[in-house]
Amino acid sequence: MQMKKKTALVLIGNGMAGVACLEELIKAGASGFDITVFGAERRLNYNRVMLSHVLTGEKEFKDIITHDAKWYDDNAIKLHTGRQVSAIKRASRVIVADGDLCVQYDKLILATGSVPIMPQLPGIDKKGVMSFRDMDDCDRIKEAAEGAPKAVVIGGGLLGLEAAYGLLKLGADVTVVHLMDRLMERQLDAASAAFLKEDLEALGIRILLGRETVELIGGDKVEAIRFKDGGVESADMVVMSIGIRPNIALAQQSGIYCEKGVVVSDTMQSYDPSVFAVGECVQHRCDTFGLVGPIFEQARVLVNHLAGDARLVFKNRPTSTRLKIPGIDLYSAGEVNVTGNAETIEYMDKAGKTSKRLILRDGRLVGIVMYGETSQSPELFGDLLDGKDVRPRRHTLLLGAAASHADAIASIDAMPMEAIVCGCNGITKGMIVEAIEKKGLFTREDVRRETKASGSCGGCAALVDRILEATLGSSFQAASDGAGICACTKYTRDDIIKNIKEKKLTSVMAVMETLGWETVGCDTCRPAINYYVSMVWPKEAIDDRTSRLVNERAHANIQKDGTFSVVPRIYGGVAKPEELKRIAEAAIKYNAVVVKLTGGQRIDLIGIKREDLPMIWKEIGMPSGFAYAKALRTVKTCVGSLHCRYGTQDSMTLGIDMEKAFSGLCAPAKIKMSVSGCPRNCAEASIKDVGIVGVAGGWELYVGGCAGIELKAGEKLCTVKTDKEVMEIAGAFLQIYREEAHYGERTFKWLKAAGFGAVKKAVVDDIANRRALYQRLLDALAATSDPWLKRAQG
Numbered sequence: 001m002q003m004k005k006k007t008a009l010v011l012i013g014n015g016m017a018g019v020a021c022l023e024e025l026i027k028a029g030a031s032g033f034d035i036t037v038f039g040a041e042r043r044l045n046y047n048r049v050m051l052s053h054v055l056t057g058e059k060e061f062k063d064i065i066t067h068d069a070k071w072y073d074d075n076a077i078k079l080h081t082g083r084q085v086s087a088i089k090r091a092s093r094v095i096v097a098d099g100d101l102c103v104q105y106d107k108l109i110l111a112t113g114s115v116p117i118m119p120q121l122p123g124i125d126k127k128g129v130m131s132f133r134d135m136d137d138c139d140r141i142k143e144a145a146e147g148a149p150k151a152v153v154i155g156g157g158l159l160g161l162e163a164a165y166g167l168l169k170l171g172a173d174v175t176v177v178h179l180m181d182r183l184m185e186r187q188l189d190a191a192s193a194a195f196l197k198e199d200l201e202a203l204g205i206r207i208l209l210g211r212e213t214v215e216l217i218g219g220d221k222v223e224a225i226r227f228k229d230g231g232v233e234s235a236d237m238v239v240m241s242i243g244i245r246p247n248i249a250l251a252q253q254s255g256i257y258c259e260k261g262v263v264v265s266d267t268m269q270s271y272d273p274s275v276f277a278v279g280e281c282v283q284h285r286c287d288t289f290g291l292v293g294p295i296f297e298q299a300r301v302l303v304n305h306l307a308g309d310a311r312l313v314f315k316n317r318p319t320s321t322r323l324k325i326p327g328i329d330l331y332s333a334g335e336v337n338v339t340g341n342a343e344t345i346e347y348m349d350k351a352g353k354t355s356k357r358l359i360l361r362d363g364r365l366v367g368i369v370m371y372g373e374t375s376q377s378p379e380l381f382g383d384l385l386d387g388k389d390v391r392p393r394r395h396t397l398l399l400g401a402a403a404s405h406a407d408a409i410a411s412i413d414a415m416p417m418e419a420i421v422c423g424c425n426g427i428t429k430g431m432i433v434e435a436i437e438k439k440g441l442f443t444r445e446d447v448r449r450e451t452k453a454s455g456s457c458g459g460c461a462a463l464v465d466r467i468l469e470a471t472l473g474s475s476f477q478a479a480s481d482g483a484g485i486c487a488c489t490k491y492t493r494d495d496i497i498k499n500i501k502e503k504k505l506t507s508v509m510a511v512m513e514t515l516g517w518e519t520v521g522c523d524t525c526r527p528a529i530n531y532y533v534s535m536v537w538p539k540e541a542i543d544d545r546t547s548r549l550v551n552e553r554a555h556a557n558i559q560k561d562g563t564f565s566v567v568p569r570i571y572g573g574v575a576k577p578e579e580l581k582r583i584a585e586a587a588i589k590y591n592a593v594v595v596k597l598t599g600g601q602r603i604d605l606i607g608i609k610r611e612d613l614p615m616i617w618k619e620i621g622m623p624s625g626f627a628y629a630k631a632l633r634t635v636k637t638c639v640g641s642l643h644c645r646y647g648t649q650d651s652m653t654l655g656i657d658m659e660k661a662f663s664g665l666c667a668p669a670k671i672k673m674s675v676s677g678c679p680r681n682c683a684e685a686s687i688k689d690v691g692i693v694g695v696a697g698g699w700e701l702y703v704g705g706c707a708g709i710e711l712k713a714g715e716k717l718c719t720v721k722t723d724k725e726v727m728e729i730a731g732a733f734l735q736i737y738r739e740e741a742h743y744g745e746r747t748f749k750w751l752k753a754a755g756f757g758a759v760k761k762a763v764v765d766d767i768a769n770r771r772a773l774y775q776r777l778l779d780a781l782a783a784t785s786d787p788w789l790k791r792a793q794g
Contacts, residue, residue, distance in 0.1 A: 006033055009025075015039075015048065017113065017296075018278070020278075024303035028309075036103050037078065037079045039079070040082070040085075047064045052163065056166045088108070089254075112281045116243075117245055122214075122215045152225060153238075154238060161200065174204070176206070177227075184332075187369070191348060192370070203550055211228075217232070257270065261280075262283065266314050279295045284298075284314060296426025298314055301313060320333040331369075344358065353371070356376075360394075378412070417430030444468065499514060521547075531630070567604045572652050601634065630668065636673070637656070637677075638677050651675040655675035658692075661781075673730075675692040688705045689714075729764060732771075
């Protein structure tokens with residue numbers, strides 16, 4: 001019996017769309033096809049959605065490879081990497097690669113993707129000007145970013161902002177230049193875009209809106225960009241991210257009908273019946289595509305027809321968008337702008353930077369824009385896809401947390417099976433449900449292993465859990481009991497510190513990689529890990545400045561208008577005339593809008609522009625007072641026995657000595673200290689984290705006081721005779737607090753949990769332990785690698 005001849009299938013494009021077709025073919029049974037794949041890149045297939053994480057260093061290239069060479073071999077797929085297809089001879093159904101390799105085809109799939117738009121500006125060909133589209137671009141950007149240059153990203157869309165964050169993490173001084181009046185204008189409304197701008201600037205990214213670039217200036221290498229209004233912005237490197245266009249050069253050259261992209265039918269077939277196309281190179285019903293959700297659906301439809309089923313057709317459905325930058329929670333789907341007869345339901349909390357807007361037309365949800373809190377997005381997206389009339393529920397649509405657990409599960413049940421759950425990998429609800437039911441999955445980890453959902457950026461992890469629960473009912477096994485330090489992880493503070501010690505983990509990335517962090521982290525866990533690493537390994541720790549909050553990176557307090565307040569350290573509130581003169585001159589020169597005497601005996605210059613911070617610090621010539629940091633803030637003093645007729649002890653000298661000794665000490669939370677020269681307590685020592693009160697013959701030490709939102713009097717720890725004992729016991733107390741407290745936990749809360757008696761025993765009664773703690777504190781101060789901390793120590 002003669003065997004049936006296999007269909008020769010050639011795929012041009014080894015990217016995400018092309019490989020999605022291969023995966024679908026294998027699922028459908030690829031035995032009837034003789035498959036050959038050509039990829040222009042020399043690399044194996046990888047997940048382009050995760051390129052921004054490679055740029056930031058959260059992942060390596062090996063982590064985003066979707067299929068290794070063995071996978072192609074195991075599935076009898078002939079793979080040619082680094083081979084450029086130069087011609088398609090449609091009459092003879094032959095493709096030609098690199099001018100000499102000819103391959104016959106019966107069916108041809110074009111998955112040639114897109115190319116970045118590089119505007120024809122003067123200077124666009126200068127060195128240092130690059131795009132951010134593939135792994136080669138990623139490597140070029142990382143190389144150019146060495147030495148922390150001034151980087152400009154032109155384009156404030158999704159990819160441009162992720163590139164900007166990557167450059168920031170690489171140590172560059174980053175400015176985003178955007179033509180429009182708001183960031184991500186295709187996905188966000190004005191309110192959400194304003195919050196996004198504030199949060200990006202808080203991270204340290206400068207944003208310039210409404211600026212049109214007309215020229216790139218420099219010699220062989222770019223040195224600056226010029227705007228249409230005549231302004232100039234310096235730049236050591238420029239990343240162009242103003243959009244993409246379908247890569248249709250090969251198709252056009254071959255006579256395949258194209259408009260904006262390769263024009264295809266609802267079955268992804270071109271005007272040539274033997275040629276199909278998927279992905280960013282196609283045009284379907286006047287639309288082109290840049291997000292992965294519809295591209296994976298196109299692959300499913302195409303393979304359905306190649307495999308002979310021929311029941312599916314492609315419908316361009318709304319897609320959702322998230323920004324993969326830690327600590328920024330935004331969600332967008334469908335229409336953004338209110339037009340025609342549309343109406344809105346809105347919620348706004350300016351102080352909490354939370355904005356929610358639903359756009360309805362004829363009672364049906366057509367658009368979702370959420371910023372700051374997006375937990376309701378899956379259910380709302382299901383309503384949007386279904387096109388249901390939501391008018392009967394409109395008064396409860398944005399209540400979210402007020403809905404019952406049963407309601408939440410019911411909303412998952414109502415979510416369409418074709419709704420994309422994992423945007424990074426194009427995984428639908430139906431694919432997850434099918435895997436759960438057919439393969440007996442019970443946990444998120446099981447789903448991740450079988451489908452890859454939640455395995456990339458982790459943004460869909462909570463939704464995967466809810467689909468599991470809706471599908472399995474009481475058999476569902478939650479991934480975490482919520483005991484982790486944040487929603488990104490199941491690990492507690494003690495788990496993390498134990499691993500840091502035992503495995504000698506010395507960086508944020510080492511901790512996250514070793515413990516299998518499920519996301520890129522957030523502004524809760526990343527600063528905490530950065531602190532824990534430096535606390536455990538003060539000499540070896542690698543400080544991750546992008547895991548610090550903006551105030552610590554800028555060495556100043558950001559204000560609500562985007563300017564900063566600069567607070568030099570004035571030890572014990574005692575300043576020399578020449579120091580006051582320098583402060584006054586700097587305040588005038590850099591236009592401080594207010595000069596304020598603070599409650600911590602210092603001078604605060606308010607209203608300083610970010611770009612002026614390095615020079616104002618240089619001209620003041622004094623160390624930072626760390627008014628912004630989780631560190632020692634101040635040691636407040638009275639004039640004591642040196643000048644006051646009531647003073648029993650020299651509080652001013654001791655206070656200055658303590659501030660100089662402990663300045664720059666990083667801690668779980670801010671630390672305020674005080675030294676009063678007598679029991680009249682003019683320096684308010686009894687409501688400080690560490691308070692010292694002079695008495696006849698010595699000093700009383702108080703700890704665990706607070707005068708913030710919660711008022712707490714300090715508890716008397718002991719009475720000692722000498723300044724040396726004060727330094728040692730206070731230092732030992734600070735060190736045990738540093739070692740045992742949770743990140744963000746003030747001393748009074750920690751002391752209550754740890755037990756005052758146990759702490760007193762450790763830092764007062766057990767002299768050997770006290771001295772060991774104090775020595776570890778001194779070691780930590782001596783090992784700091786931050787020049788600002790060094791400077792603060794005088």
